[in-house]
Amino acid sequence: MGERWRGLSGSSWKVGGDxxxxxxxxxxxxxxxxxxxxxxxxxxxxxxxxxxxxxKTTLQTRLVLLVRSSLSRYLAASRRRRIGPARLVxxxxxxxxxxxxxxREDHRKQLELEEARKAGLAPAELDEDGxxxxxxxxxxxxxAPWYLNAEKPSLKHQRKWKSDPNYTKAWYDRGARLYQANxxxxxxxxxxxxxxxxxxSCMERPRNxxxxxxxxxxxxxxxxxxxxxxxxxxxxxxxGYDTSTYSRVILDYEAREEARKKFLKEQQLKKLxxxxxxxxxxxxxxxxxxxxxxxxxxxxxxESAQMDFAKxxxxxxxxxxxxxxxxxxxxxxxxxxxxxxxxxxxxxxxDPKTRxxxxxxLPDADPNDKFYxxxxxxRQSGQALEFKQLNVHAWEAFDKGQDFHMQAAPSQAELLFKxxxxxxxxxxxxxxxxxxxxxxxxxxxxxxxxxxxxxxxxKEIEYDRTGRIIKGQDIxxxxxxxxxxxxxxxxxxxxxxWWKDHQWGYKCCKQTIKNSYCTGLAGIEAAExxxxxxKANMARKEAAEEEPVRQEEKKxxxxxxxxxxxxxxxxxLLQESLKKEATRKKEEMDERKRKYNVKWNDQVTAExxxxxxxxxxxxxxxxxDFLN
Numbered sequence: 001m002g003e004r005w006r007g008l009s010g011s012s013w014k015v016g017g018d019x020x021x022x023x024x025x026x027x028x029x030x031x032x033x034x035x036x037x038x039x040x041x042x043x044x045x046x047x048x049x050x051x052x053x054x055x056k057t058t059l060q061t062r063l064v065l066l067v068r069s070s071l072s073r074y075l076a077a078s079r080r081r082r083i084g085p086a087r088l089v090x091x092x093x094x095x096x097x098x099x100x101x102x103x104r105e106d107h108r109k110q111l112e113l114e115e116a117r118k119a120g121l122a123p124a125e126l127d128e129d130g131x132x133x134x135x136x137x138x139x140x141x142x143x144a145p146w147y148l149n150a151e152k153p154s155l156k157h158q159r160k161w162k163s164d165p166n167y168t169k170a171w172y173d174r175g176a177r178l179y180q181a182n183x184x185x186x187x188x189x190x191x192x193x194x195x196x197x198x199x200x201s202c203m204e205r206p207r208n209x210x211x212x213x214x215x216x217x218x219x220x221x222x223x224x225x226x227x228x229x230x231x232x233x234x235x236x237x238x239x240g241y242d243t244s245t246y247s248r249v250i251l252d253y254e255a256r257e258e259a260r261k262k263f264l265k266e267q268q269l270k271k272l273x274x275x276x277x278x279x280x281x282x283x284x285x286x287x288x289x290x291x292x293x294x295x296x297x298x299x300x301x302x303e304s305a306q307m308d309f310a311k312x313x314x315x316x317x318x319x320x321x322x323x324x325x326x327x328x329x330x331x332x333x334x335x336x337x338x339x340x341x342x343x344x345x346x347x348x349x350x351d352p353k354t355r356x357x358x359x360x361x362l363p364d365a366d367p368n369d370k371f372y373x374x375x376x377x378x379r380q381s382g383q384a385l386e387f388k389q390l391n392v393h394a395w396e397a398f399d400k401g402q403d404f405h406m407q408a409a410p411s412q413a414e415l416l417f418k419x420x421x422x423x424x425x426x427x428x429x430x431x432x433x434x435x436x437x438x439x440x441x442x443x444x445x446x447x448x449x450x451x452x453x454x455x456x457x458x459k460e461i462e463y464d465r466t467g468r469i470i471k472g473q474d475i476x477x478x479x480x481x482x483x484x485x486x487x488x489x490x491x492x493x494x495x496x497x498w499w500k501d502h503q504w505g506y507k508c509c510k511q512t513i514k515n516s517y518c519t520g521l522a523g524i525e526a527a528e529x530x531x532x533x534x535k536a537n538m539a540r541k542e543a544a545e546e547e548p549v550r551q552e553e554k555k556x557x558x559x560x561x562x563x564x565x566x567x568x569x570x571x572x573l574l575q576e577s578l579k580k581e582a583t584r585k586k587e588e589m590d591e592r593k594r595k596y597n598v599k600w601n602d603q604v605t606a607e608x609x610x611x612x613x614x615x616x617x618x619x620x621x622x623x624x625d626f627l628n
Contacts, residue, residue: 490517
């Protein structure tokens, strides 16, 4: 049995089979030019189908339609792009491999393997580089598109393949200059002579005669930079801002604040003078007037601020959900906000939602100068500490069986806490009395006798006139575990018997080097002589530094070079050299005056050098405009 379908460009497909092998699918013969290509049989359906003959026929039909559509597209592409026969066979094989059939058993084993990998019972699948693939990644993400020709599972198609450019955080070096030429260069700005821009974009004042023709005042080249900024860098309004310029704002504010304080002081003095003039005949020196004067001097806010302190404002309903009502302005506006006391990002944290700052923003400042030390100070002092102790007592009492609750019965909890404190103090005083009764109170009794304090005993010891013991036993001195009075290296005293200039040493030779050999009196005399010699050298050096060395003043030439003592200039030759230098400069200004046959003389005389120095123009000379 067999059946054919006519396709594009004369090709055909055949679906057939027999009773022994079952239905099968054969690929067509593709004829392109003079070459005939017969594609192999890549797919066959053999054996009984789990859903019977009807299911087998349905699957067979779907496969035929799928392969037919795929090959139709490739045949059309072959006519447009002239694809060769081998490429066409490869495309057909790829299209068929993508729809390869899996049996029910294989599909079940694949699902069991995936479940085992997700549970961690089976090793994860590896990609091309040997890295494990997460089994929980969905299949539509882990499977690569067909046009990548991925032979092994991989996640390369999900990774970012475009590398970010190297964005910079720098900014333009404003006002930087590079090289300043002495004469005009070809291609430079005709106005100022810089090479980094042209005459149209020159920012300097237009000159009457540009630098191209005058060859003077050549402007330095600007530093031209180009940066590749990212999205945020292009939109950063503060990029390149110099923070040192903010000092001008601070100085301006301080000047205005000083002027304001001075004005207020003058107003207060004027008011006091007026009040004194009105009360000349009365009791001007009463205590009430003095208090009024002190109040005026100590005022820190003006009347408008004090009036605004008790002002009641209406809360406006906003689009953000503000509610109606009234609010009283309870903060004097001269108080600095707590989050502005320390602008360091690593200082105390300020929570904007609760408006709280628990830590001290200025821990190193003087406590007498601080008016705010953090919210924790309020929690650890006053009634807040008492309330915390009350809570702790309620918790501990409830754990020990007392049936009361702080929130349910606060009055009962407070009464029990007060009774607990009274009992605790009573027990403490009783224990103190028992200890004093048993051991006594050394602070309240009479002082100990002097004999006992000196450690005297009843042992009798008799001495002779020289201090030797005649009768009795001498007091045993405590011995140390370290060796004592051990003399080494010919020393007659121990180390540590000499002290000078914060150094220990040997008293016998006055050396401060430990384990050194004793030099005796000769070493002491040599050390003293060396010290005296060093003092004399230091005094001589200081005297030499005080007297500056006089240097002879050298006579300089016109533009700063040294003139030999025996130099004599011929005035006639000097005038001729000046004329030659003027002629040379004219030729440089206008090349049309240059002659064809130029005679060059490399012999430079002293008169030529003096003429060059006299006619040379210094651009940094403030008097250069008055020359010639």
